[in-house]
Amino acid sequence: MARTDGHVPDGATEITTGQANRLWYIGGREPYVLKHYSDPARAANEAAALTLLTDHHSPVPRLLDADMEGRPAWTAQSAVQAQPVPADQFLDDLADPLAAVHAIGGTHFGRLAGATRHPTWRAYLHDRLNLYTATAPDFAAAAAALRRDLDRVNLDIKPRLLHHDLQPGHLVRTTDGLRLLLDWELAVFGGPMSDRARLAVRLRLPSPQALPAHRATPADRQRLDLYWRLHCLADATLATDPEIRAHALFSLLAHPGRALRPADRD
Structure with missing residues (x-):
């Protein structure tokens, strides 16, 4: 995955389904999902949950990068073909x-x-x-x-x-x-x-x-x-x-x- 800074790159496809956050699918050789949060605490919590689940070898998206201090806070997660x-x-x-x-x-x-x-x-x-x-x-x-x-x-x-x-x-x-x-x-x-x-x-x-x-x-x-x-x-x-x-x-x-x-x- 190319290094992300939390900004939505050109060519991203928005896949938002809820009301609180916005999500985009970013394609390429290593596709990923960029998620912007309205509440930084939720970003921190999701990042911690994905890390814990990965440590337990649970089948979840991998946390690729995150910034809780960003405006807005964001995470980058591996794209799941499902x-x-x-x-x-x-x-x-x-x-x-x-x-x-x-x-x-x-x-x-x-x-x-x-x-x-x-x-x-x-x-x-x-x-x-x-x-x-x-x-x-x-x-x-x-x-x-x-x-x-x-x-x-x-x-x-x-x-x-x-x-x-x-x-x-x-x-x-x-x-x-x-x-x-x-x-x-x-x-x-x-x-x-x-x-x-x-x-x-x-x-x-x-x-x-x-x-x-x-x-x-x-x-x-x-x-x-x-x-x-x-x-x-x-x-x-x-x-x-x-x-x-x-x-x-x-x-x-x-x-x-x-x-x-x-x-x-x-």
């Missing part, structure tokens, strides 16, 4: 690569880089609730209910790597059948069940219990439901897409144990 896994095969194809990811341990809870490290999973989740309340004070009642529920469940776990943005399009399959997870900027160390809950939100399932599960205990189902509510609250307070925010609010309103804004109560 296609998104079809929706009807997504859950089956996700199982093995996700299990491999969850087998990777960490030394703390929370983002890998660019953010506060937490000594416990509970502390990290409480910190997220603080962010949601600060961003959208009208949801303080919902956050308070989740805080109470967090303190009632056993969250004493060892930190494991989570993708934390699972959705169709982020899992691709190469021509030789290799499956890769893309877009690691939201990766955290935490409880693997949180990945399942976030996936249920992204798939717009009525409940996380709709996902296939094996040997789930009542305690597992309780934690899964708790994480699902947390991710719905995150979308209701932080999502920039109005449709995503509206769906998250609807999901919280439909939840049997809802506790939302005073204006939402009868």
Whole structure:
């Protein structure tokens, strides 16, 4: 790959699909993908995640270069010749690569880089609730209910790597059948069940219990439901897409144990 300075070279093809960042495919003898980030912390986190995954021989794009101080912050990643896994095969194809990811341990809870490290999973989740309340004070009642529920469940776990943005399009399959997870900027160390809950939100399932599960205990189902509510609250307070925010609010309103804004109560 020719040395990159984060600028978009002539002939680059934009392949942006989301709202927060911009991506370009740069061809040549050693093609690569250039990614510009709206938040430098996300760039640092994705770079750290790709480095960790490569160290564990996981099938992910290689981090070729990066600059967190750039304006904007950017990474250059090896180009992957692959296609998104079809929706009807997504859950089956996700199982093995996700299990491999969850087998990777960490030394703390929370983002890998660019953010506060937490000594416990509970502390990290409480910190997220603080962010949601600060961003959208009208949801303080919902956050308070989740805080109470967090303190009632056993969250004493060892930190494991989570993708934390699972959705169709982020899992691709190469021509030789290799499956890769893309877009690691939201990766955290935490409880693997949180990945399942976030996936249920992204798939717009009525409940996380709709996902296939094996040997789930009542305690597992309780934690899964708790994480699902947390991710719905995150979308209701932080999502920039109005449709995503509206769906998250609807999901919280439909939840049997809802506790939302005073204006939402009868």
